[in-house]
Amino acid sequence: MTDTQVVDMLLSGQQDLSWFNSHSEELKSKYNEKFVAFRNKAVIEADSNLDSLMHKLRKNKVDTSSVMVRFVSRVKTLL
Amino acid sequence: MADSIRPLQIVEDRVVLAAVAECRNLRVLHHLIEFVIDTGSKDSFLSEKDVVKLQVPVMGKPVKGQVDFGGSRFNQVELPEFTLHILDEAKKAIAVKTKLMAVKTTKTSEDKIQRALALPSILGMDFLKEQGFKLVVVAKEGLARLER
Helix, strand or coil: CCCHHHHHHHHHHHHHHHHHHHHHHHHHHHHEEEEEECCCCCCEEEEEHHHHHHHHHCCCCCCCCHHHHEEEEECCCCC | CCCEEECCECCCEEEEEEEEEEEEECEEEEEEEEECCCCCCCCCCHHHHHHHHHCCCCCCCCCEEEEEECCCEEEEECCHHHHHEECCCCCCCEEEEEEEEEEEECCCHHHHHHHCCCCCCCCCCCEEEEEECEEEEEEEEEEEEEEE
């Protein structure tokens, strides 16, 4: 992978995280208690089970290396 | 003047770093993941969610102690060194090498396993110290950056 491709991937990831942050309430309403895969400012797939989600992505030939995956919940998690 | 690295974002009130992770020994070539920068954590971890996403083989690997994290107990598995590609102020990629421990929940119930999978990967104080980074956060303005 070239440096330019790495930069593009990082910029895209940053934009997707910003998108997630600004749509988090909407996403919580729609995908509460689910793992959500998103890219290019859109949800690609969601599932309450992470293994199932990854399986669906791979089955649909989605390149998982450029996808963000987050667990969406109305309940806050303390680290 | 300090080098400023601004890949940091504040996402749901946490300081988050987007990185492209690479570890050839684990056949992780270039994989986009996010880390929470957590100064409350001494060590850095690859979450169980990212272990699954990156398809890191941890089954049967020796356990190097346990850690409590996010209200759950995890076994730690030592991983080879990772390279993290991150963006600098000029939007150029820089590579930093870091040690990460994979975490694997000790829980057996499906519900608790799913809870454990929800936790994020963490870059802790060890990362900031080893890389010589200063973490600057202006929470009120939603700004965060690394400097060195």
